[in-house]
Amino acid sequence: MFQSTSGGNGSGGGAGLGDSAFHNGFLHGGVSGGAQLTRSRPRRGTRRRQHDQGGGASDPRVSQLRDHQDTERHPRPCTDFDVAYFNSYAHLGIHEEMIKDRARTDTYKNAIFQHQDQIAGKVVLDVGCGTGILSIFCAQAGAKRVYAVDASDIAVQANEVIKANNLSDTVIVLHGRVEDVEIDEKVDVIVSEWMGYMLLYESMLGSVITARDRWLKPGGLILPSYATLYMAPVSYPERYSESIDFWRNVYGIDMSAMMPLAKQCAFEEPSVEMISGENVLTWPHVVKHVDCLTLTIEELQTVSTRFTFKSMMRAPFHGFAFWFDVEFGNPSVNNSKSNNAQPALVAAPDDTATETNKSKKRANPSEGLVLSTAPEAPPTHWQQTLIYFYDPIEVEQDQVIEGSVTLTQSMENARFMNVHLEYSSGGRSFVKESVMR
Ligand SMILES: C[S@@+](CC[C@H](N)C(=O)[O-])C[C@H]1O[C@@H](n2cnc3c(N)ncnc32)[C@H](O)[C@@H]1O
Numbered sequence: 064m065f066q067s068t069s070g071g072n073g074s075g076g077g078a079g080l081g082d083s084a085f086h087n088g089f090l091h092g093g094v095s096g097g098a099q100l101t102r103s104r105p106r107r108g109t110r111r112r113q114h115d116q117g118g119g120a121s122d123p124r125v126s127q128l129r130d131h132q133d134t135e136r137h138p139r140p141c142t143d144f145d146v147a148y149f150n151s152y153a154h155l156g157i158h159e160e161m162i163k164d165r166a167r168t169d170t171y172k173n174a175i176f177q178h179q180d181q182i183a184g185k186v187v188l189d190v191g192c193g194t195g196i197l198s199i200f201c202a203q204a205g206a207k208r209v210y211a212v213d214a215s216d217i218a219v220q221a222n223e224v225i226k227a228n229n230l231s232d233t234v235i236v237l238h239g240r241v242e243d244v245e246i247d248e249k250v251d252v253i254v255s256e257w258m259g260y261m262l263l264y265e266s267m268l269g270s271v272i273t274a275r276d277r278w279l280k281p282g283g284l285i286l287p288s289y290a291t292l293y294m295a296p297v298s299y300p301e302r303y304s305e306s307i308d309f310w311r312n313v314y315g316i317d318m319s320a321m322m323p324l325a326k327q328c329a330f331e332e333p334s335v336e337m338i339s340g341e342n343v344l345t346w347p348h349v350v351k352h353v354d355c356l357t358l359t360i361e362e363l364q365t366v367s368t369r370f371t372f373k374s375m376m377r378a379p380f381h382g383f384a385f386w387f388d389v390e391f392g393n394p395s396v397n398n399s400k401s402n403n404a405q406p407a408l409v410a411a412p413d414d415t416a417t418e419t420n421k422s423k424k425r426a427n428p429s430e431g432l433v434l435s436t437a438p439e440a441p442p443t444h445w446q447q448t449l450i451y452f453y454d455p456i457e458v459e460q461d462q463v464i465e466g467s468v469t470l471t472q473s474m475e476n477a478r479f480m481n482v483h484l485e486y487s488s489g490g491r492s493f494v495k496e497s498v499m500r
C-alpha cells in the first residue's frame with residue numbers, strides 16, 4: 064500500500080517510502096528537527112548538527128513507511144550531516160531567498176513552459192521540491208502527475224500549498240529522500256534545482272543522478288540538462304584593502320600586527336560574494352561540464368583540471384573566482400545538439416591553451432535557456448565564489464598564470480568540498496588548500 068503526504072494518489076500513481084528510510088534514521092519520511100535560523104543556502108546551516116527528530120512523526124500528513132523490504136538497493140546512508148542539511152531547508156527564509164531570486168525562478172518557470180510539449184500529459188519528478196513551486200509550474204504546464212519529493216520538513220508545507228491550489232490530484236508530495244522513497248512508475252521528466260555554491264557544493268547532484276537511474280524513462284528529459292563550472296583570475300583591490308589594509312591605521316593606531324590574522328580570517332575559506340566583470344583578468348576556464356543525462360556519481364567525487372590564463376591587464380592578482388551556468392535543453396529537440404548531446408560551450412574542460420579559452424563562449428545562446436551566475440550576468444543568490452590568496456601577485460599584461468584545481472567531496476562531510484589549488488606566475492609557485500563548509 065502506498066501513501067503520500069497528499070493523502071492518496073487519485074490519478075493512479077504509486078508511491079511511498081522504502082524501509083531504508085527508517086533504517087537510515089528517519090522517524091517518518093522526512094528528517095525532522097528544529098528549523099534553523101539561517102536564510103542562506105545550507106552553507107551555514109550544515110555547520111550545526113540537529114538531532115531533534117520530533118515534530119513530524121505524529122503529523123497525519125506525512126508519508127507512511129512501506130512494509131516491504133528493499134533488498135536490492137543500497138542507498139547512501141543518511142548521516143547526521145544530512146539531517147542537519149535537511150533541517151536547514153526546513154526554514155522558510157532559505158526558500159524565500161531562492162524564490163525571490165528572479166533570475167533563478169523565472170528561468171526555471173520559462174524552461175518548464177518552453178518544454179510544455181514534453182511535460183503536458185506526462186509524469187514528472189521534482190527532486191527536492193522545497194515549497195513545491197517547480198512542481199506547481201509543471202502541473203500548470205499540463206503534467207499528468209508530479210511526484211514532489213523532499214526530505215526536509217518543508218515538504219509538509221509544500222503539501223499544504225498543493226492542497227490550497229487544488230492540485231492534490233496531480234501533485235503527490237513524498238516526504239523523504241529520493242534515495243529512499245518508492246515510486247511505482249517510471250517518469251518522463253525530472254526537474255530539480257540542485258545547484259550549490261560553486262555548483263558542486265551541497266552535493267545534491269548525486270541525488271538527481273540516483274533519481275534518474277531509478278525512474279527516468281529512456282529518452283526522458285532532465286531540467287536543467289547541462290551544467291558548467293568556470294573559473295577565472297580576479298583582481299579586487301577594494302576587497303583586499305577593506306579587509307586587510309584597514310588594520311594599518313585604526314583611529315590613528317598602527318594595528319598592522321593584526322594583518323596576518325586578518326588575512327587568515329578573511330581568506331582561509333572560499334568566500335561567497337558578488338564581483339563584477341571588471342574584476343576578471345581574462346577569459347574563464349571551464350573546470351567541469353556535465354550532461355545530466357549521462358553523468359555518474361563517481362565523476363563527481365573528484366573534479367580536477369589544469370588551467371592556463373594570460374592576464375589581459377597589469378593588475379594585482381588577488382585570487383580566483385568560480386561561477387556556473389546551467390542550460391535547459393533537450394538534445395532530441397535541439398537539432399544542433401544531435402544525439403550525443405553536445406554541450407553549449409565549445410571547448411573541452413581540460414583544454415589549457417589560453418587562446419582557445421577565448422572560444423569558450425556560448426556557441427549559440429539561443430539554443431537553450433541558460434541560467435548564468437557569471438559576474439556579468441544578472442545577480443543571483445549564488446553570487447560568485449572567491450578563493451583569495453593571502454597576498455596578491457602583481458601581474459603584467461599577457462603574463463601567464465597556470466596551475467591546477469581539484470575539487471573533492473570531503474570525507475568528513477560529503478556536503479563539504481575540499482579545494483586544492485596550485486598556481487604559478489612570474490616564476491613563483493603556490494599551493495592553497497581550503498574547505499568549503
Ligand atoms: C535548492 S532547494 C530547491 C527547492 C525548490 N525546488 C525550489 O526550486 O524552490 C533543494 C531542496 O532539495 C531538498 N533535497 C536535497 N537533497 C534531497 C534528497 N536527496 N532527497 C529529497 N530532497 C532533497 C532540500 O531539502 C531542499 O528543500
